[in-house]
Amino acid sequence: MSRLHRKVALGAALVTLLPAAGAWSQTLSIGLSAEPTSVDPQFHNLSPNAQFADNIFESLVMRVADQSLQPKLAESYKAVDDTTWVFKLREGVTFSDGTPFTARDVIYSICRVPLVENSPSPFTSYTQSIDDIIVGDDNTLTFKTNAPVPLFPVDMGQIAILSASASGAEDAVTFGKDGCTGMGTLPASTAFNDPKVAIGTGPYKIESYAPGGEIVLTENTSYWGEKPDFDRVVMRPITAAGPRVAALLAGDVDLIENPPIQDLKRIEDAGMTVKKALSNRVIYLALSQWGDDVPLIAGTDGKNPLMDKRVREALSLAINREAIVALIMGGYAEAAGELLPPPAPGTTGRKPDAYDPKKAKELLAEAGYPKGFEITIGTPNDRYINDDQVAQAIAQMFSQIGVKTHVDAVTASQFFARRNKQEFPIYLAGWGSSTGETSSPLRALIASYDKAAAMGTTNAARYSNADVDALIHEAVKTVDEDKRNALLQKAETLALDDWGLLPLHYEVTTWAMKPGVDMIARADQMTVASEIMLDTPE
Numbered sequence: 001m002s003r004l005h006r007k008v009a010l011g012a013a014l015v016t017l018l019p020a021a022g023a024w025s026q027t028l029s030i031g032l033s034a035e036p037t038s039v040d041p042q043f044h045n046l047s048p049n050a051q052f053a054d055n056i057f058e059s060l061v062m063r064v065a066d067q068s069l070q071p072k073l074a075e076s077y078k079a080v081d082d083t084t085w086v087f088k089l090r091e092g093v094t095f096s097d098g099t100p101f102t103a104r105d106v107i108y109s110i111c112r113v114p115l116v117e118n119s120p121s122p123f124t125s126y127t128q129s130i131d132d133i134i135v136g137d138d139n140t141l142t143f144k145t146n147a148p149v150p151l152f153p154v155d156m157g158q159i160a161i162l163s164a165s166a167s168g169a170e171d172a173v174t175f176g177k178d179g180c181t182g183m184g185t186l187p188a189s190t191a192f193n194d195p196k197v198a199i200g201t202g203p204y205k206i207e208s209y210a211p212g213g214e215i216v217l218t219e220n221t222s223y224w225g226e227k228p229d230f231d232r233v234v235m236r237p238i239t240a241a242g243p244r245v246a247a248l249l250a251g252d253v254d255l256i257e258n259p260p261i262q263d264l265k266r267i268e269d270a271g272m273t274v275k276k277a278l279s280n281r282v283i284y285l286a287l288s289q290w291g292d293d294v295p296l297i298a299g300t301d302g303k304n305p306l307m308d309k310r311v312r313e314a315l316s317l318a319i320n321r322e323a324i325v326a327l328i329m330g331g332y333a334e335a336a337g338e339l340l341p342p343p344a345p346g347t348t349g350r351k352p353d354a355y356d357p358k359k360a361k362e363l364l365a366e367a368g369y370p371k372g373f374e375i376t377i378g379t380p381n382d383r384y385i386n387d388d389q390v391a392q393a394i395a396q397m398f399s400q401i402g403v404k405t406h407v408d409a410v411t412a413s414q415f416f417a418r419r420n421k422q423e424f425p426i427y428l429a430g431w432g433s434s435t436g437e438t439s440s441p442l443r444a445l446i447a448s449y450d451k452a453a454a455m456g457t458t459n460a461a462r463y464s465n466a467d468v469d470a471l472i473h474e475a476v477k478t479v480d481e482d483k484r485n486a487l488l489q490k491a492e493t494l495a496l497d498d499w500g501l502l503p504l505h506y507e508v509t510t511w512a513m514k515p516g517v518d519m520i521a522r523a524d525q526m527t528v529a530s531e532i533m534l535d536t537p538e
Contacts (some may be wrong), residue, residue: 012445028230028517028532031256034383034412035237037120039198039209040189041160042113047281047432051526053290055217055233056096057160057200060087060106061153064533065522067280067436073101073161073201082148082479083131087156089139094164096205096220097196102138108164108173111180116189120420125443125454126155133175143278148175150484154435163290203228203530212237217529228530234477235529237308239382239411242325248272248383255513257527258385259332267362267512276510277521280344281338281432282441283384285377285394285502287425288314290462294425296376296406299497304375306425313353314363315426318401320355320392327507328389332510336503337439339492340430344487345481346438350496352503360401372402378424383412385507391428394504419460431458432524438488442472446495463500 027105034048041053060074065531071077074087093101113127129152132144145152149364164173169183192198195206204217204227212245236253241260247253250272259267264274288294288304296302305311319336337352375398379391388409395405408424419427433440448464449456454461455472473493478484496503509525518535522528 008105010057010449011169020537021051023133026230027232027234028255028529029234029236029253030527030529030532031238031247031253031525032235033239033241033244033256033258035212035239036215037245037413037416038189039206040116040193041200042109042123042162043119043189045119045123045158047525048412050295051528052198052215054202054526055204055529056198056201056202056206057162058158059159060089061435061484063157063434063524065520067523069157069323073106074156077153077156079152079479079535080142083145085145085152087141090224091139091143092200093224093412094222095166095199095201097163097166097199098222099163099165099199101161101201103135103141104138104169105143105161105164106175107133107135107175107180108161108167108169108183111161111173111175112162112167112186113159115183115186118189120416121458122454123158124451125457126158129155130175130456131177144305145188146319148479149439149441149477150479150481151476153161158434162199163199166197167532191517204233205227207232229533230529233529245512247316248514251514253449254517255519255527256334256531259510259512261332261386261510264512271515272512273515273517273521274510274512274522276332277523277525278334278341279432279507279509279525280340280523281342281384281430281507281509281525282339283333283387283390283430283504283507284336284339284426284445285315285504286427286429286445286459286461287315287463287499287501288422288461289464289500290422296408297425299371299404300369300373304425305367305369308367309498311369312483312502313397314367315402315403316353316502316535317356317360317363317396318403319502319504320397321352322355324390324393328386328393329505329508332385332508333505334508336505338496338503339438339445340433341506342416344433344437344443345485346420346492346494348489350493351446357397357401362414364402369402372404374404374406375425376406376408377426377428378408378410378415379428380412380415381409383415384428385509387428390504394428404440422460422462427460429502434524437485438477438492439484440489442468442491442495443476446491446500447472461501463495463498465495465498465500468494468498 037054062072077087129145134142168184169520207216217233295513337350381388385525398405444458447455475487520531
């Protein structure tokens with residue numbers, strides 16, 4: 001049944017379901033596999049944060065489940081020339097506290113991005129191209145960029161629009177590329193834990209939030225868009241897979257993220273529904289390449305072997321990606337040879353490196369490490385599907401070619417903090433493309449780290465290749481799609497031929513839910529509460 005028909009049938013469905021099930025109400029309970037690290041939607045560019053924030057805050061444009069771009073707080077947008085974009089803002093929109101949404105809120109939100117303190121993965125790459133913002137009226141904004149930015153609407157889709165008034169801004173906020181005026185006293189990211197500060201235009205608002213505990217959302221009754229099926233949402237972080245499945249089977253939650261692959265049959269046999277979707281998230285290994293002072297490497301006389309291209313290639317050839325997909329991922333993944341699943345723009349159809357331990361040993365010997373060395377892989381143990389198990393399998397594969405490998409597996413919050421402090425010589429992580437093309441992982445993971453230029457913002461391994469950088473910079477300002485695609489393909493090929501990082505696999509995302517609940521399975525892996533529906537009979 002369509003969502004529209006579900007809306008019409010909602011009242012009847014509740015009357016039907018409540019007496020029979022005894023547990024149904026308009027409260028939805030979700031078992032999260034990863035807890036958001038902040039309520040502040042501009043603090044950490046991380047999927048658990050984004051999917052949580054999308055219930056409360058909105059952006060000018062948005063990606064829907066199939067990753068196509070649609071207007072959101074902007075009714076329309078168009079490029080006037082290569083460096084000028086005009087956005088018409090949606091009229092009649094209010095924040096959840098009743099204040100009207102205007103151009104002032106957009107300017108404030110963009111101005112705040114570079115001012116967020118201690119951001120582990122900032123949003124500056126999406127705003128650094130803006131030279132000026134001109135206000136035509138309360139509902140028209142003209143953006144001038146410092147170079148052609150063909151994906152400017154995509155970039156604006158990453159910036160959550162905050163309430164300038166709730167954030168303490170002055171009556172007039174003016175954009176300046178060297179500093180904005182009228183910003184007032186900026187709220188710290190922790191201030192957004194207070195529902196009075198976390199004010200957005202989205203379908204829900206925060207009722208309560210406590211790190212490590214339940215997150216409770218209630219319906220924003222003044223929401224301008226389609227009313228969600230559930231007027232109250234309880235998000236329960238249950239990072240351990242076993243307890244998460246148990247909570248679903250016991251009826252404590254209505255839907256869970258990332259049920260373990262080995263439990264899917266048991267879940268379906270219990271009458272639950274499993275949904276899946278191939279994601280645009282690549283799981284990869286990053287190899288630290290900033291010099292010889294890299295921690296947790298032994299047996300190399302103080303050298304960093306990862307600086308040698310032959311060693312990086314050897315490690316890639318030591319990984320049996322197909323075995324990992326079959327035995328650890330249970331077939332719920334695809335072996336990766338690129339930064340995005342082909343045929344996404346910027347991909348070439350490159351195949352994964354073939355498993356070849358014999359050649360891997362030969363390359364190590366050529367590089368001067370015939371007896372191998374000792375190293376540690378850092379990984380989260382609760383962020384990606386079977387992340388710890390994948391890292392353990394890779395450690396065994398590395399050890400088989402003489403590279404004695406340890407695994408340091410910690411919770412996601414600890415992992416990202418330590419990764420950003422560059423405590424791991426090798427780390428396992430994932431990246432989902434926000435642009436739908438390879439420009440996203442290339443800018444974030446491959447480009448040389450340059451905070452001022454907002455390049456390499458998640459390149460904690462500090463891989464750097466000037467030729468690749470030049471291609472990325474040219475690609476992101478090339479408006480012609482065919483030319484941009486060719487540049488992205490060349491940049492990706494150079495980086496992968498250099499084994500700058502090692503793609504492992506693309507995740508297939510799964511969800512499990514009670515009968516009577518349906519959802520839109522998204523390629524970006526996000527669980528958006530407003531897209532979870534009562535599944536009423538035809």
